Amino acid sequence: MGIRSSTYKYLAPNNRILRFYADSIPALPGKYPQSYVEPLESGTVIKLFDYQIGPSLRTVAPLDLYNSLSLLLPEIALPIRIFERRPGYRAHTYDSVLSGLAVRLEEDKRDNVEPGFPSSTRLSVMGQSMNISVFAFKEGADEKYKKDEGIIFTVNGQTQGALSKAFFTRNRVSLGYLSNSILVIVDCTNIEGRQREDLFMNSRDRLRGSEFENAIERELEDLLKRHEGLRQLNERRRREKIEGKLQDSKPLKELLNDILKKSPTLSRLFIEGKQLQNPFKSALVASDPVFEGKRFPTYFTLVGKFSEDSPKRCPIDNSTFRVKYTTDAENDYFTRTNDSGHFELTSPDLPIANYSINLWNGTANLSVELPEGVEVGDLIEFNSKVFDIRETETFESKFFVVVTEEERKSKGGNGKGQKPPSRTNKSGDDSKGLQGLNLPNIIQVHESEWETYGFDRFDALTIQKADEDQYDFYVNVDNWHLKTEQKGKTKSDPRILEARYEYGLVILALAMINDYKEDEQEELSIENMVKRVSRAVSPFLLPMIEELGSLELNYVSLNRSDRTPSDEESGNPISDNLRNASRKPEAHQSTLWRNL
Numbered sequence: 001m002g003i004r005s006s007t008y009k010y011l012a013p014n015n016r017i018l019r020f021y022a023d024s025i026p027a028l029p030g031k032y033p034q035s036y037v038e039p040l041e042s043g044t045v046i047k048l049f050d051y052q053i054g055p056s057l058r059t060v061a062p063l064d065l066y067n068s069l070s071l072l073l074p075e076i077a078l079p080i081r082i083f084e085r086r087p088g089y090r091a092h093t094y095d096s097v098l099s100g101l102a103v104r105l106e107e108d109k110r111d112n113v114e115p116g117f118p119s120s121t122r123l124s125v126m127g128q129s130m131n132i133s134v135f136a137f138k139e140g141a142d143e144k145y146k147k148d149e150g151i152i153f154t155v156n157g158q159t160q161g162a163l164s165k166a167f168f169t170r171n172r173v174s175l176g177y178l179s180n181s182i183l184v185i186v187d188c189t190n191i192e193g194r195q196r197e198d199l200f201m202n203s204r205d206r207l208r209g210s211e212f213e214n215a216i217e218r219e220l221e222d223l224l225k226r227h228e229g230l231r232q233l234n235e236r237r238r239r240e241k242i243e244g245k246l247q248d249s250k251p252l253k254e255l256l257n258d259i260l261k262k263s264p265t266l267s268r269l270f271i272e273g274k275q276l277q278n279p280f281k282s283a284l285v286a287s288d289p290v291f292e293g294k295r296f297p298t299y300f301t302l303v304g305k306f307s308e309d310s311p312k313r314c315p316i317d318n319s320t321f322r323v324k325y326t327t328d329a330e331n332d333y334f335t336r337t338n339d340s341g342h343f344e345l346t347s348p349d350l351p352i353a354n355y356s357i358n359l360w361n362g363t364a365n366l367s368v369e370l371p372e373g374v375e376v377g378d379l380i381e382f383n384s385k386v387f388d389i390r391e392t393e394t395f396e397s398k399f400f401v402v403v404t405e406e407e408r409k410s411k412g413g414n415g416k417g418q419k420p421p422s423r424t425n426k427s428g429d430d431s432k433g434l435q436g437l438n439l440p441n442i443i444q445v446h447e448s449e450w451e452t453y454g455f456d457r458f459d460a461l462t463i464q465k466a467d468e469d470q471y472d473f474y475v476n477v478d479n480w481h482l483k484t485e486q487k488g489k490t491k492s493d494p495r496i497l498e499a500r501y502e503y504g505l506v507i508l509a510l511a512m513i514n515d516y517k518e519d520e521q522e523e524l525s526i527e528n529m530v531k532r533v534s535r536a537v538s539p540f541l542l543p544m545i546e547e548l549g550s551l552e553l554n555y556v557s558l559n560r561s562d563r564t565p566s567d568e569e570s571g572n573p574i575s576d577n578l579r580n581a582s583r584k585p586e587a588h589q590s591t592l593w594r595n596l
Contacts (some may be wrong), residue, residue, distance in 0.1 A: 032094045035085040060089050062096035071146055074101040074185060075157030075337065100157065101145060102185075102337060105135060112141035114181075116229055116291060116361060120335035122343045123186075123223070123356040125215050128195050131187040132223070133335040136233055142181050151184040151220065153200070153207070160188070160200040161207040163217075169465065169527045172221040175230055176464040176527060177237040182230070184220070187335070219356055222367065229331075229360045238466055242443050291361040293330035295339070300327045300364070300386045300395035308379070311400035315407035316376055323399065325357075325364040333359060333388075341388040347371070349380050370403065378403045440473045441466070442506060447478040460541075461505045461534035463513075463527055473509065475502050481539040497542060504541045505534050 011018060027045050028038035057065045061084035069082070080098040084091065105113065114136040121132040137145070150165035168179040175182065188196065198210045207213045224230060303324040306312040314321035333341045334357070343357050350371035357366045366384070374380065379402050386395040440463075445453050453462060457480040464472045476482075482501050486494040509530045516526045 060091040070101040076100040119331040135183040297329035302397040306399035311402040317406040460538040
């Protein structure tokens with residue numbers, strides 16, 4: 001009909017609302033399992049017909065349905081009473097009060113949420129302002145509040161769309177050890193109507209994939225990657241998971257290193273890789289003092305003067321600069337439901353479309369994208385303002401930013417930029433240049449640990465990104481395909497078969513990582529891809545290695561007249577094997593090509 005915005009229609013024949021006359025209607029529930037028996041004298045009744053609730057929510061209503069509704073209604077204006085009245089259900093209680101996810105999280109914060117969380121962020125994208133709350137759950141506590149959701153977008157306390165937890169495993173976020181434990185709530189209530197239509201589908205179950213959404217995702221990626229609290233917690237979870245197992249995997253890594261060195265191709269892949277002495281960050285979360293913030297800050301101070309005479313410098317190619325504030329405000333100061341604080345950033349020179357301020361443990365990091373139309377040499381004035389319900393307490397700061405020439409990055413201490421590695425080898429092969437990677441940490445996972453790492457009997461390998469160029473590899477050494485081969489090959493050492501299995505999977509995954517180009521589609525993350533492909537090749541891996549390794553070259557008689565000088569002098573191991581076979585036919589009826 002040419003209508004670009006959502007519309008609503010009502011059944012009102014002749015412009016009159018349908019009605020009937022009665023003192024009350026039997027609409028209120030009675031005792032279980034009576035549905036509609038008690039009289040309702042006033043109020044509103046909405047009956048949903050043919051409602052597709054889904055099989056996962058067909059348990060007792062105060063359980064799974066309650067949790068799902070809490071996620072869909074994070075901040076409801078009034079509590080809702082849920083009654084279970086379907087015959088055949090058994091439970092300790094058949095009704096419960098739904099207060100919304102925000103209330104549940106606040107009530108359960110001490111037991112289920114990591115200290116310091118939630119943290120708050122004010123985000124402006126394309127001139128649209130949003131409040132963001134970041135929750136980090138304690139290990140395993142997330143199951144009470146969410147399933148696959150990682151980021152939810154709300155309007156007036158109702159969820160309008162969501163991104164899955166795979167968002168946190170993206171290379172531009174790298175919080176894989178927290179992917180199950182993070183929930184980000186983006187409050188889009190203040191977004192203008194047209195932009196809201198570009199962001200949400202009418203079904204309220206997914207986002208449109210518009211330019212506006214892509215811009216929000218980029219800002220969220222940067223925000224989460226730089227979140228100091230999440231980075232420290234991610235490192236702590238990683239330490240807890242693998243520190244005790246790294247020593248056991250040391251011999252495996254040494255042998256893998258030998259394999260890589262002996263292969264020209266794999267050696268080239270790892271030519272820039274460096275073995276890390278300590279795979280963990282030196283800073284420990286536990287060593288940090290506990291931050292005790294105040295509900296209302298007594299200061300909100302800009303770090304650095306950045307005056308008109310000595311401004312903050314921002315290269316024009318970076319387009320984004322950052323400044324820091326110190327404060328004694330609580331981490332959720334900007335996003336809490338009651339008496340929240342407000343942050344405003346303005347400029348008398350140009351409109352500011354994109355910025356974010358992230359508050360964590362006494363530090364507020366402000367990230368600002370340069371306004372459109374700036375040129376090298378422009379001096380831009382910025383004014384920030386922090387305020388809340390206290391009319392007498394307002395914290396204002398002024399600072400200046402100068403736009404400079406493009407930043408020329410150099411590598412090494414001589415100040416000269418290094419040339420990127422050639423994508424063509426000496427032989428003229430136009431193959432893709434291989435980038436250096438760190439040797440992986442290989443951790444064995446046994447059946448008793450499957451649930452912890454999300455494995456089943458057929459899963460083979462999963463990876464977690466630990467740093468910019470470091471991955472942790474978790475190998476399922478109780479995989480049924482591996483165990484079947486070990487049981488069936490009675491003459492083979494099961495430890496050798498296990499080692500082949502591990503190295504084969506790891507090398508295959510390294511090839512995928514090296515070739516991977518991150519796709520915006522979440523299902524194509526490198527972690528998901530490695531797990532899926534390794535699961536698929538698992539039943540074929542050991543048989544393939546064994547059969548290829550046992551291939552025999554038939555006896556070939558080579559007379560000197562058949563050989564060329566280049567054969568004699570080439571140093572080619574395959575040619576050497578053939579010559580040896582021809583010279584000693586009585587001892588070598590065939591030669592084993594062990595290099596395969």
